Amino acid sequence: MTKLLKRLLAAATIPALTRAACVFALVGLVLMSYSLFDPRAIPVIVAMSVGHAFGFAAFGCYVLAVVLDVRRLGAESAPRADSAPPPRASSER
Amino acid sequence: MPHSWLAIVSLVAAAAAAAILLRFLVRRPALDLPNKLWLFIGIGALPTLSAVTSTVSGMEATTQREFCGSCHVMTGHFEDSENPLSQSLAARHSRNPFFGERACYVCHADYGMYGYPVTKAGGMRHVYLYYFGGYRQMSRAQAEREIHLVKQYNNLNCRQCHTTRAADWRRIPDHESMRREIDSNQVSCASAGCHGFAHPFSKFAQAALPSAPAHPKSE
Numbered sequence A: 001m002t003k004l005l006k007r008l009l010a011a012a013t014i015p016a017l018t019r020a021a022c023v024f025a026l027v028g029l030v031l032m033s034y035s036l037f038d039p040r041a042i043p044v045i046v047a048m049s050v051g052h053a054f055g056f057a058a059f060g061c062y063v064l065a066v067v068l069d070v071r072r073l074g075a076e077s078a079p080r081a082d083s084a085p086p087p088r089a090s091s092e093r
Numbered sequence B: 001m002p003h004s005w006l007a008i009v010s011l012v013a014a015a016a017a018a019a020i021l022l023r024f025l026v027r028r029p030a031l032d033l034p035n036k037l038w039l040f041i042g043i044g045a046l047p048t049l050s051a052v053t054s055t056v057s058g059m060e061a062t063t064q065r066e067f068c069g070s071c072h073v074m075t076g077h078f079e080d081s082e083n084p085l086s087q088s089l090a091a092r093h094s095r096n097p098f099f100g101e102r103a104c105y106v107c108h109a110d111y112g113m114y115g116y117p118v119t120k121a122g123g124m125r126h127v128y129l130y131y132f133g134g135y136r137q138m139s140r141a142q143a144e145r146e147i148h149l150v151k152q153y154n155n156l157n158c159r160q161c162h163t164t165r166a167a168d169w170r171r172i173p174d175h176e177s178m179r180r181e182i183d184s185n186q187v188s189c190a191s192a193g194c195h196g197f198a199h200p201f202s203k204f205a206q207a208a209l210p211s212a213p214a215h216p217k218s219e
Helices: A002-011 A014-037 A041-077 B005-027 B033-061 B072-082 B089-094 B100-108 B115-132 B140-146 B173-177 B179-183 B200-207
Strands: none
Touching: A014 A041, A014 B005, A014 B033, A041 B033, A041 B115, B005 B033, B072 B089, B072 B100, B072 B140, B072 B200, B089 B100, B140 B200, B173 B179
16 A cells, blocks of 8 residues: 555656646535535535545645645755865865 | 525635636646645635535535425425425424424434534434435335334423423423423323324324334334
C-alpha cells in the first residue's frame, strides 16, 4: 500500500493534480447541488457522503499540488555547488 | 425548486466555485500565486460554504412531511396527514401550524440529550430497511399490515407539548388515576381507549390479518 502510494506520488505532476482537484470538486458540487433540487433519501445521503468525500479528495489534491510546487520552487532557488561563491581569503595569519 | 435561503446560498457558492474551476480547466493557466489563491477559493472556500449550507438544508429537508412520504410504504401515512377530513391524531396534528410540514419529525423525534443524532440514525435505519430489508418490494397494503414501530411510542413525545402538570390535564379522572402507567409508557396516549391511534388505518389493516405475524417487521 505504501509502495503504491509512493509510486502514485512519484507519478503525480502538479498540473495533473490541480486538474484532478478541479474535476473532483466539480463532481462533489454537482452531487451536493442535486440534493437541493431532489431532497429524497438517497440524493441527500449521497450528497452528504460521496459529495463530501469528493470535496475532501479535491482539497487533498490541491494541497498536494501546492506542496509539490513549493518544494520545486525551493529546489530551483537553492544555490548550486558549482555556482557557490569562492571562499574569502583569511586576513589572520 | 429549492426555496430556503440556505439552499440559495449553497447554489450560488457552488455556481461561483464551478465557474472558477471550469475557467481553470479550460484555460490551464500557470500555477502562480494569484491562480493558487483563485483555486483555493474555488476548491476550498466556496465548496466548504456550499457543503455546510447544503448539509444544513438537507438535514432540514429530512424533517419535512413530504420527505417521509417519499417512500411508497409511507404513502398511506402521508395521505392521511394531508387529508383535511381525517380525524386521526396524525392528521389533526398536521393541521396544527406548530407541527405543520414537520409533523412526522416533531412527533417521532427523540427528545433525549442525544436526540438529534439518535433520530437521524433511526432515519438511516429506515433507509437501510427500505433498500435492503425488503420494504421496497412490499405493496402499500402489505406495508400497512406488516410494518410496525420498533418499540412502543414514547408518551414523552406527546408530553413535550401536552404537559401533565396543568390543571386542565389533571381534572380528567382517567389521567390522574393512570398517571403512573402513562409516565412509564405502560399505557399509550395514542391507544384505542384513550386518544385513539395516530395512524388508525394501519391498525385496521393489521387487525384484518388472520393472525399476527410471528416476526413483524419494524420501522
